[in-house]
Amino acid sequence: MKPDELVQLTHAARRFYIDGDSHVGIAAELGVSRFKVARMIEKARELGIVRIEIQEPSDVDTHLSMALTRKFGLKRAVVVRTPSPEPEAIQEVLGRAAAQLLEEIVVEGDMLGFTSGRTLNAMARYLNHLPTCDLVALGGVAGPVKEHSVEIIRRVSTTSRGASYPIFAPLIVRSATTAAALRSDRLIADAFAHFPRVTKGVVAVGSWVPPNSQLYDAADELGLAQKLVHRGVVGEVAATLYDANGAIVPDLNDLTIAITAEQLKQIPEVIAVAGGASKTNAVRGALRSGLIHSVVTDSSLATRLLASS
Structure with a gap:
């Protein structure tokens, strides 16, 4: 030249x-x-006189995030890199990412709904500030005290400064009669009455194949889990079961104290927070079910989802 x-x-x-x-x-x-x-x-x-370099943020994989959004028609996806495949490391990184997402998208007057879950517990710990908004549990208590929805609601309420509506009942019970009686309890019915107000739901995804779910563990204690696995159940959101194609399996509906599939689908944005190899089938099924609109996950799981048909 x-x-x-x-x-x-x-x-x-x-x-x-x-x-x-x-x-x-x-x-x-x-x-x-x-x-x-x-x-x-x-x-x-x-000629190379100009070279453009896009510097990725340290944790968020923007390429995988957009690819996942496009493939599954999501409202948004946040895919994060994790330092280790160990479940505890994944839960911490996803919890922090979910907390940052909520701090970004929640507006004053929102009604937030939460399920139980280890990763959501981590999310609650990382939340630093939220606009004033009300909170409701999307289901009853499952899992250890530090991981169930009542504790998550309690922690988030210290940041949101709004009203909160926990559900002091088990997520699943042995009989439909008991479930109906619990749903008619004044405080529980009051929480249920707020489901239509929810503008953003934040949910864990439980895996049934392989088992990695607090609801699975509770159903197994009742002698119900294996029958449901044979029916094709691969996962759950709140207490709604679904198969690999995302078809809803309603077998536990009469026994659970939780938001229904129809009510979940009425929420403008349901954000699933889940990661790890064991959750692959469950998250894939959830994406196909129509129950969720957005996802926070790890890069390894995102890659597996994108490789699937």
Whole structure:
């Protein structure tokens, strides 16, 4: 390249990319047309005079996030890199990412709904600030005290400063009669009455194949889990079961104290927070079920989901 041309190309590129000048302004300075400037800038890129580098944030994989959003028609996806495949490490990273997402998208007057879950417990610990909003548990108590929805609601309420509506009842009981009696309890009925107000739901995804779910464990104690696995159940959101194709399996509906599939689908945005190899089938089924609109997950699981048909 001749030296004068090199000077002109480099100057035009610097004025455009670094100084932010327009094609018209550069053209006036150099005494050429704006179309000539456009060709000069393009040639500077072709010759390597200009090299554009996009620096990824340290944790969020933006490429996988957009790919997952497009493939499954999601409202949003946040895919994060994790330092280890160990469940505890994944839960901490996803919990922090979910907390940051809520701090970004929640607006004053929202009604937030939460299920139980280890990762949601981590999320509650990472929340620093939220606009004033009310909270409701989307189901009864499952799992250890520190991981169930009552404790999650308690922790989030210290940040949200709104009213909260926990559900002081088991997520699943042995008989439909007991479940109906619990649902008619005044405080529980009051929580249920707030389900239609929920604007953003934050849910864990439980895996049944392989088992990695507090609801599965409770159903197994009642002698119900294996029958449901044979029926094709691969996972659950709240207490709604579904198969690998996302079809709802209603067998536990009469025994659970939780929001229904129909009510979940009425929430404008349901955000699933789940990761780890054991959750692959369950998250894939959830994405196909229509129960969730957004997802926070890890890069390994996102890659497996994108590779699936």
